[in-house]
Amino acid sequence: MNKRKKLGEILIEDSIVSEGQLMSALALQKKSGKMIGQTLIEHGYITEAQLVEAFRKKFSISYIDCDGVVVPEKFLKLVSMTMAVKKKILPTDVSGNTLFLAMVNPLDYSTIDEVKFLTGKNITPLLTTESSLMKAIEKNYGYCSIEKIWKPLNDIHLDGEMQFNLDKSIEFHKMEEEDESALRADDLYKIGEEPPIVKLVTLILVNAVKSRATDIHIEPHGKYVSVRYRIDGDLSTVLKISKTYQEAMTSRIKIISTMNITIRRMPQDGRSTVKYEGRMIDLRVSTIPSAHGETIVIRILDSVKGLIPLSKLGMPDNIIRDLLEMLNKPQGMLFVTGPTGSGKTTTLYSLLTQLSLESESVVTIEDPIEYELENIKQVPVNEKVGFTFAAALRSILRQDPDVIMVGEVRDSETAQISTKAALTGHLVLSSVHTNDTIATISRLRDLGIEP
Structure with missing residues (x-):
């Protein structure tokens, strides 16, 4: 392959674009995050065939x-x-130790190196167009692109594929908001139970579970509602839904999450348990009002996918050995750090499964309890009644624990009590919401913990 030239340099050399057009496209690319080739095409500087x-x-x-x-x-x-x-x-294919990789930009060497690292194979890039590639991704992965128009919902048959455990005791006749334009409660309930809407919400959930998504983000915009899945820590848009469905879809999600469907200008939290392929899956749902309607985030807690053995987390053997050595210590503190969706909770649960539960007393403090574990005392936080992480931790220390897992250190009081517990004969496992381990030191100092 020729020396590593950038795509823009090639297009200028061939007089396909001017330097001014390239600079303009690069400025637009920084805002959109799209590839430079696609940006040039979208703004009419080049055609897909020229690229x-x-x-x-x-x-x-x-x-x-x-x-x-x-x-x-x-x-x-x-x-x-x-x-x-x-x-x-x-x-597209594998021959021996060579992976053939169709790419819109075969000069994207960082991606080539990343795939080579992840697969352990040599990479042979193949040039393709974005339009044909996205169709192939959609066909092979089952991905639904944001440009694709939603199929008529009445043609979808999902009967029996996912069952919701609903709280039938909830009453919906009382209005909680004084809003003349608001739909009446029974109207909201009715549209949320329409068969096409039931199918729409069920399909979004089924596809999320099949895709190993940990979260679903349903976000209203001016003319449409986007659905995004968080998979392996990254959010990606999988569907664009007509604004027509927004009110009904929001009501449906509130119904299955036992929320008050008439409250639309205040945040709400709810939960639901669904049965899918013979197993129970917990859904934790949060709504918050935004400029174009209510934004909904659904956390998917699938015990089959969530409880992963330590050996399957992708850590090098030497790191696993160090972790197991730390777990065998009688006291101390072990933090798992990372951004949202990076696997902090998954790692903590994997560590808990390595403990000797017959000879040790293990207690967890969680908000909420994501997966139920045998022979471990799991304590849910309830901040509405003042039962915070710190309050739970103080009470648990009187329960003679050997190992304490604190779901997350969020405040100074929890940090202080956790540190004292770790220095007085307890092994404390917890997580901190930081981007890397170095930032954790600064975060702990901000919480009043001195080195």
Whole structure:
């Protein structure tokens, strides 16, 4: 392959775009986050055919038309759906230790290096167009792109695929808001129980569980409602729904989460338990009002997917050995750090499963309890009645624990009590919401913990 030139340099050399057009596109790219080639196409500076021809002329890169490409499942598993959509790539074939990777930008060397690291295979990039690639991703991964119009909901058959455990005792006749334009409670309940809306919400949940998503973000905009899944820590848009469905979809989610459907200008929290493929899955639902309606976030707690053995977390063997050595110590504190969706709770649960539960007293303090574990005392926080992490921790210390897991250190009081417990004969496991381990030191100092 030629020396590593950037796409913009090639297009300028071939007089396909001017330097001014490239600079303009680069400025637009910083705001949109899209690839430079796609940005140039969207703003009419080049065509998709010109982009492909520029690559084929300058580099000895084979071209593949992804329309009609069917990828075996064993190859799809090499690259996650989230990564395929985000990086605009698709694994098409494997020969020996070489992975053939269809790419919209085969000069994206950082992506090539990342896939090589993740798969352990040599990468042969194949040039393709974005339009054919996205169709292939949609077909092979089951991804529903944001441009795709929602199929008529009455044609979808999902009967019996997911069952909701609803609280039938809830009454919906009382209005909680003084709003002349508000729908009456019985109207909201009625539209939330319409068969097409039931199918729509069920399909969103089913696809999320199948995609291993940990969270679903339903976000209203001016002309549409977007649905995003958080998979492997990254959010990606999987669906764009007509604004017409917003009110009904929000009501449906509130109904299954035992929320008050008439409250729309105040945040609410709810939960639901659903049965899917013979197993129970917890849903923790949060709503908050925004400029274009209520934003909804659904946390999916699937015990089958959530409880992962320590050996399956992708950690190097030497790191696992160090962790197990720390777990065998009689006292001390171990923090798991990282941003939202990075796997802090998953890691803590994996560590708990390594403990000797017959000879040790293990207590957890969680908000909320995400997965129930046998032979472990799990205590839920209830801040509404003043039972905070700090209050729970003080009470638990009188229960003769050997190991304490504090779901998250959020405040100075919890940090202080956790530290004292770790210095007085207890092993304390917890998490801190920081981007890396170095930032954790600063965070703890901010909470009053001195080195």
